[in-house]
Amino acid sequence: xxxxxxxxxxxxxxENKKLPAAxxxxxxxxxxxxxxxxxxxxxxxxxxxxxxxxxxxxxxxxARMRMA
Ligand SMILES: [Zn+2]
Numbered sequence: 001x002x003x004x005x006x007x008x009x010x011x012x013x014x015e016n017k018k019l020p021a022a023x024x025x026x027x028x029x030x031x032x033x034x035x036x037x038x039x040x041x042x043x044x045x046x047x048x049x050x051x052x053x054x055x056x057x058x059x060x061x062x063a064r065m066r067m068a
Contacts, residue, residue: 021032026044031037 019032020034021030022034022037023029024031024037024040024044026041029040031040
């Protein structure tokens with residue numbers, strides 16, 4: 001009984017150590033669980049798209065100012 005309990009505890013601790021974490025290629029953050037990496041990357045992409053869009057707006061504004 002005691003042996004079985006110890007085995008169970010050991011099995012759980014090994015499982016905890018093996019919990020897989022994915023490393024984000026964008027920011028190097030460890031994302032856990034691995035299934036969270038996809039929404040994490042989607043957030044990166046959306047932020048990047050927002051940044052590009054804002055930059056374009058700014059460039060258009062600057063171009064207009066130069067023309068005026
Ligand atoms: Zn990231």
